[in-house]
Amino acid sequence: MEKTDLEKFSENVLRPADAKKAEAAERWAKDLALQPASFGTLEKVACWLAAVQDQCPPKPIERPRLVLFAGDHGIAALDVHGHRVTAQPPGTTAALVRLYAAGGGPASVLARSNDVGVRLVDVSVDCDEAELTEAGVPAEVTAGRVRRGTGRIDVERACTREEADAAFALGRALADAEIDAGADLLIPALLGAGHSTPAAVLVAALTGSDAAAVTGRGSGVDDAGWTVKCAAIRDALRLARPVLADQLELLAVSAGPDFAACVGFILQAASRRTPLLLDGIGATACALLAQRIAFRTPEWCLAAQLSPEPAHRKALDRLSLEPLLDFKIRAGAASGALLALPLVRAAVSVLAETPSYAEADLPEPTVRSAL
Numbered sequence: 001m002e003k004t005d006l007e008k009f010s011e012n013v014l015r016p017a018d019a020k021k022a023e024a025a026e027r028w029a030k031d032l033a034l035q036p037a038s039f040g041t042l043e044k045v046a047c048w049l050a051a052v053q054d055q056c057p058p059k060p061i062e063r064p065r066l067v068l069f070a071g072d073h074g075i076a077a078l079d080v081h082g083h084r085v086t087a088q089p090p091g092t093t094a095a096l097v098r099l100y101a102a103g104g105g106p107a108s109v110l111a112r113s114n115d116v117g118v119r120l121v122d123v124s125v126d127c128d129e130a131e132l133t134e135a136g137v138p139a140e141v142t143a144g145r146v147r148r149g150t151g152r153i154d155v156e157r158a159c160t161r162e163e164a165d166a167a168f169a170l171g172r173a174l175a176d177a178e179i180d181a182g183a184d185l186l187i188p189a190l191l192g193a194g195h196s197t198p199a200a201v202l203v204a205a206l207t208g209s210d211a212a213a214v215t216g217r218g219s220g221v222d223d224a225g226w227t228v229k230c231a232a233i234r235d236a237l238r239l240a241r242p243v244l245a246d247q248l249e250l251l252a253v254s255a256g257p258d259f260a261a262c263v264g265f266i267l268q269a270a271s272r273r274t275p276l277l278l279d280g281i282g283a284t285a286c287a288l289l290a291q292r293i294a295f296r297t298p299e300w301c302l303a304a305q306l307s308p309e310p311a312h313r314k315a316l317d318r319l320s321l322e323p324l325l326d327f328k329i330r331a332g333a334a335s336g337a338l339l340a341l342p343l344v345r346a347a348v349s350v351l352a353e354t355p356s357y358a359e360a361d362l363p364e365p366t367v368r369s370a371l
Contacts, residue, residue: 076194
């Protein structure tokens, strides 16, 4: 397989959001018949969307799409004296795939209530495909599977370089398919037991942090489990740091196909000027790696929430993204992003439908504050 050329994203594909359009959006917001900074951060959200849509006022979000990248991680099987890096037992990821394929799970409920379409993709779940098929999981869910599970990243590679390349290409193709079908906002998310561990490894490697600074409780491990997880991240970093200069190799060594697919998805969406709503540590770690490939990537991203994972805050800080919500949400599958979506929609609707001072025949304030 021909290796993916990452340089084209940085040099040719990712064009910056129109700075003049962003300035025009800010001027438009200041001219609305509202007290200065009436809606605070939501005004910034509306201006951001106007800039990435290249339209002022911004268009309403009509067809948001959630894409779940499912995968297992070998590090989740690490067991030291009865303590593991995740509180989720083996087989959890396959069970989640069955659940979400049937329309269950909190994210499915939130997606339906917000009129968000969901695509579920088995990238590297550790179970027989026949097992999922017999459980009623549609064939298109497993059609793009790259491999079954991954290696333990504290002692070996997660996957081969060729598998990372294939997953990256899969993610790009999925972004194209969603955008071609009319998606106007994309929500990427990872679904799988133990994925916060490789996510923390990526964040630590890309920000120069040590293991203890990025290790969180994940699915709810106790103190002993946290210690095991921290040691695993420390050991995985020894393998990750030598390959930092090659981003796809880093994905192959320290993350796995589900992460590679998500990174490809984010980059392709940004290259096609489609806004992205980021949720938890998994997708945010992927966006951080995407930034290393193409530094303008964060211009197309909005952070939905801040999870309790310490690596999440580090990643958002490096991306210069401020989360909309801070509800300490641990639920995965982009639940936090789906909770934030109504705020994004409201920001667009309120500002787009508010008249200017001139249109409303109202006197303008004598002092204008910055957004």
